[in-house]
Amino acid sequence: MLSRSRLTAREVAHHVAGGLFARVSEPRDRDVVHILDGEGCIACEAMEKAETRYFFWLLAENQSDLEVMRDFADRWGFCRRHARYLAERAEGPGLAHLYQFTCAHGLSRLEAAPTHAYRLGIVPGNTCPACLVLREVEQGIFGVLRRALGRADLRARYPVRQPLCFLHAQHFLAYAPRETIRTVIEVVDQLLVSNSLATRAPASELDMDRAATALAGRMALTAGTAPPRGLPIDDGVDPARCLSEVVTARRGCPVCYEMLRVEAERLAWLAQLRADVAVRTIEDLLPLCDTHLWAAMGALPTSIRAVTLSHALGAARAQMALALRPEAAQARRGHLRWLRAVQPVARLEALNFAREIAARSLYCPMRVRTQVAERRSLELLLTLTERSAFRSHYEEGTGLCMRHLAVALEQAASPAARQFLLSTQHAKLGLLNWELQEALRKQIWTSRFEHRGGDGEAWTRALMLFAGVVSFDLSSSTEPPPQSSMAGLGSTPT
Numbered sequence: 001m002l003s004r005s006r007l008t009a010r011e012v013a014h015h016v017a018g019g020l021f022a023r024v025s026e027p028r029d030r031d032v033v034h035i036l037d038g039e040g041c042i043a044c045e046a047m048e049k050a051e052t053r054y055f056f057w058l059l060a061e062n063q064s065d066l067e068v069m070r071d072f073a074d075r076w077g078f079c080r081r082h083a084r085y086l087a088e089r090a091e092g093p094g095l096a097h098l099y100q101f102t103c104a105h106g107l108s109r110l111e112a113a114p115t116h117a118y119r120l121g122i123v124p125g126n127t128c129p130a131c132l133v134l135r136e137v138e139q140g141i142f143g144v145l146r147r148a149l150g151r152a153d154l155r156a157r158y159p160v161r162q163p164l165c166f167l168h169a170q171h172f173l174a175y176a177p178r179e180t181i182r183t184v185i186e187v188v189d190q191l192l193v194s195n196s197l198a199t200r201a202p203a204s205e206l207d208m209d210r211a212a213t214a215l216a217g218r219m220a221l222t223a224g225t226a227p228p229r230g231l232p233i234d235d236g237v238d239p240a241r242c243l244s245e246v247v248t249a250r251r252g253c254p255v256c257y258e259m260l261r262v263e264a265e266r267l268a269w270l271a272q273l274r275a276d277v278a279v280r281t282i283e284d285l286l287p288l289c290d291t292h293l294w295a296a297m298g299a300l301p302t303s304i305r306a307v308t309l310s311h312a313l314g315a316a317r318a319q320m321a322l323a324l325r326p327e328a329a330q331a332r333r334g335h336l337r338w339l340r341a342v343q344p345v346a347r348l349e350a351l352n353f354a355r356e357i358a359a360r361s362l363y364c365p366m367r368v369r370t371q372v373a374e375r376r377s378l379e380l381l382l383t384l385t386e387r388s389a390f391r392s393h394y395e396e397g398t399g400l401c402m403r404h405l406a407v408a409l410e411q412a413a414s415p416a417a418r419q420f421l422l423s424t425q426h427a428k429l430g431l432l433n434w435e436l437q438e439a440l441r442k443q444i445w446t447s448r449f450e451h452r453g454g455d456g457e458a459w460t461r462a463l464m465l466f467a468g469v470v471s472f473d474l475s476s477s478t479e480p481p482p483q484s485s486m487a488g489l490g491s492t493p494t
């Protein structure tokens, strides 16, 4: 248990990482020596363990700690990924305390009658508390690894051990000692090469899992990001009607819903392709970021998964090759005597250039599509709030999540639209606050005879309102997306 004084994410990270990096600035020799033990990505492994421990630390030990609750409310709770992670593990009931506090905090913020989102304290840099702790854990691991690379024996082991996945090697480049930058890039390139060979057809499921893990990190870290199965894929005939239906169906924030829907649509389209499809005809549609790669791994048939993976491995390798090129060219010119005087400066520049190219995230077409979907559906929603019929649907529905509410408040053209969004959100928060209080009241022993009504599910509504989690029909979750055409996907499931 940590002290009750002001908690920082770093302190929590040290606690949940099991003391692996007690002092980041000065890691213990024991940690440094053992950092390259085992196999697989050391950052993925540490973050995965820390994620589980963090939720135990929060929900079992500290959820009613005032400092913890305040920090949680200031950040408006979890991101969508972590909220879904908890919802899928049915950890929701444990969240009632935290979200009730956040509701009360949100009501007072809204009552201060802000006209702009920044006054609500919802800003893009305001990170989810779980994500913040994981970032600290990652940095802690990088601190230990950096120390390890300062020792000649461990530096020699680095290429054999291949301790970082592509994703974490990219992140580590910002911390790597200068003399190891080239090694880090070369080693991850080797990892990509060996996995490219393994995924060349015919690929086994295990080979593909390994390749995906080397490329996009551990699955647990990105689980819960795949669009829920059973999302309706609209026919595009009447977007305004579709949006009204989503709003009325109370399945979560309509903008978050649309973002997940376009992902589901893309994956369903990819899933129905023939196994011998020419890659060049679809490569502008294939996912490249870790989130969407894992979503594709879960949703696509084996043949298309192999196509997706080898395309992504190819893209990652091309980037590494580009990163290594300028420095190689520099080294070749190094023998020219007249260049010797400026060589150290030139080499430093080349290194920085290599690091900068290698650390760039791959341009993911699916991410671009979700960003467009987010912007377009928000615009549509703001336009529709001018219609009274839509306004009454909206009042009844889940409404926007707090993060999208903030964006909508910034974008709303008229004061009337802003006022409408604020007053409906206040009403929704007020009701949710009451329901969460009721759920908490019924948790105590003297209420054990009372009937648990809808308030028992209030935590699911809290996840929808604060994190934009989209509910889905579990009964349809076992059905794969239709293989033949998109025509059958137009109807909304009930």
Ligand SMILES: [Zn+2]
Pocket: 041, 042, 043, 044, 045, 164, 165, 166, 167, 168, 217, 218
């Ligand atoms: Zn990793």
Ligand SMILES: [Zn+2]
Pocket: 078, 079, 080, 081, 082, 128, 129, 130, 131, 132
């Ligand atoms: Zn998060």
Ligand SMILES: [Zn+2]
Pocket: 253, 254, 255, 256, 257, 400, 401, 402, 403, 404, 467, 468
């Ligand atoms: Zn949302």
Ligand SMILES: [Zn+2]
Pocket: 287, 288, 289, 290, 291, 292, 293, 364, 365, 366, 367
């Ligand atoms: Zn993506």
